[in-house]
Amino acid sequence: MxxxxxxxxxxxxxxxxxxxxxxxxxxxxxxxxxxxxxxxxxxxxxxxxxxxxxxxxxxxxxxxxxxxxxxxxxxxxxxxxxxxxxxxxxxxxxxxxxxxxxxxxxxxxxxxxxxxxxxxxxxxxxxxxxxxxxxxxxxxxxxxxxxxxxxxxxxxxxxxxxxxxxxxxxxxxxxxxxxxxxxxxxxxxPSLFTFNAPKLPLKDLMGVSVGKVGVKLAGSKLTEAGPMLFTHWGVSGPAVLRLSAWGARELASKNYQFMSLINFTNQKPNEVQEQLTSMQRDVQWKGKFVPTQAPFGIPQRLWKQLVELANIPDTMRWADLPAKNLHRLVEQLTNFQLEVQGKTTFKDxxxxxxxxxxxxxxxxxxxxxxxxxxxxxxxxxxxxxxxxxxxxxxxxxxxxxxxxxxxx
Missing domain, CATH: 3.50.50.60 (FAD/NAD(P)-binding domain)
Structure with missing residues (x-):
């Protein structure tokens, strides 16, 4: 046989x-x-x-x-x-x-x-x-x-x-x-890809990683949490890759042109607001300049730019921070708008x-x-x-x- x-x-x-x-x-x-x-x-x-x-x-x-x-x-x-x-x-x-x-x-x-x-x-x-x-x-x-x-x-x-x-x-x-x-x-x-963001308002952050962020597709329920990495073309890291996988068909239908919302603290806005407000009263913090030391485990280079986007000058101390600037800072930290225009294959x-x-x-x-x-x-x-x-x-x-x- x-x-x-x-x-x-x-x-x-x-x-x-x-x-x-x-x-x-x-x-x-x-x-x-x-x-x-x-x-x-x-x-x-x-x-x-x-x-x-x-x-x-x-x-x-x-x-x-x-x-x-x-x-x-x-x-x-x-x-x-x-x-x-x-x-x-x-x-x-x-x-x-x-x-x-x-x-x-x-x-x-x-x-x-x-x-x-x-x-x-x-x-x-x-x-x-x-x-x-x-x-x-x-x-x-x-x-x-x-x-x-x-x-x-x-x-x-x-x-x-x-x-x-x-x-x-x-x-x-x-x-x-x-x-x-x-x-x-x-x-x-495609699935598992990184986000291209040519209009990213943050400069020279290539190689900076953030321990745990929330990444969301604006206007949808799609959301992921995890580490994120800044690249020379946009953002990558597990949180971004996972979102790209779960949203593979939806993002393709948008031709990879969409708004992504990033929460650098992975906490709720009101919790972030409370923490920053308490820092304004804290003896250890209130006399310090806002840009000099980053809370929430955020890398210093990123923190400095988020503070700048909230229109907070380098000479502003925590105790003197106006409420409107504090709100802007909370917005930058918890609801950062990243305009995505295209994708890049993840490595090989x-x-x-x-x-x-x-x-x-x-x-x-x-x-x-x-x-x-x-x-x-x-x-x-x-x-x-x-x-x-x-x-x-x-x-x-x-x-x-x-x-x-x-x-x-």
Missing amino acids: QSLHIAVIGGGAAGFMGAITAAETFPTAKVTIFEKSRNVLSKVKVSGGGRCNVTNAAPSLPELVKGYPRGAKFLRPLFEIFNNQHTIQWFESRGVALKTEPDGRMFPTTDSSETIIDCLQQAAQRAGVEVRTSAGVNAIVAEGEQFLLRLQSGEELMVNRVLVTSGGHPQLSGYDWLATLGLEIETPV EFVTCGGINLANLHPKTLESRHVPGLFFAGEVLDIDGITGGYNFQAAWTTGVIAGRNIGG
Whole structure:
């Protein structure tokens, strides 16, 4: 009897996890990864500044699913089978120890993505997975119970099962080769991006970070809190990136021209007002010049400019601060208006919102409802997470689920 040939299209995180799982679950099957570029696992390599943010240390499944603007409901039962704890065990059982950073991100203790790449490649090799690079697949044609794969090189070959892990595409046309299989595609738009603010009234703050701010999309309920970083083109940092993920479709519909409201204190305006008023009466503060010392843990360079925007002169002492200037300062601190005009991709990591509509799949196996034997995993699906290891966790989970079911 001829052994089952399983083709995995895409040599990224989900592709490798799917291929390894399939080869280990169905040891008589032949498993081949087809990667269009010359290198596999390129996104793993650049993730987390070259350290690879493997997963997130969310302490429970309800906490874990909170990291997914799209796909949370679909992932919840899959996380019962393979979640972040299983990911930690999977890597540790193969000799890779992970560590947790204060914000919940998990990295290899080596702080090198090469550790993860080596682990996945060695696991694939041990399981007998064949890896073909510079082998892009142009078309999948279902022929009876088999599939004809057409490669960019002109080569054609028959396989029994296909796992598509080709990643996200920034353009809808990137999914054309899959749409021919009768799959419904959700139009892709960018997620996880930084805000460009060419008219930012604050100067020379590049590299200044604020510990915890509130970032809001004006006129909507969208709001996020967390660290924020000033860049030479605008603002970045976890609070901005998370807002961009949750608001991916809404911000795309605005063509990335919108007003963002920033609360540098992450406190309510009346609380900030009370604190500043008490400083005016405090013996330690009232004799000091307002611009000289920043409260609320705000960086001094930022504080000085916010004070200036509130029309407070350098020679103004706290005790002499007029009520109208105090109100202006509260407004600058808690409701700073940032005019956003465009976006920038976050480092080398692009994430898309959109892809294969999840209704196309059997939710327990990730097999196509319309084309038996065709499976999907990873970012090609309409699943995406906020920054912090969530996107890789979705890749590991969907790769494992598809891999365990594809040879059945």
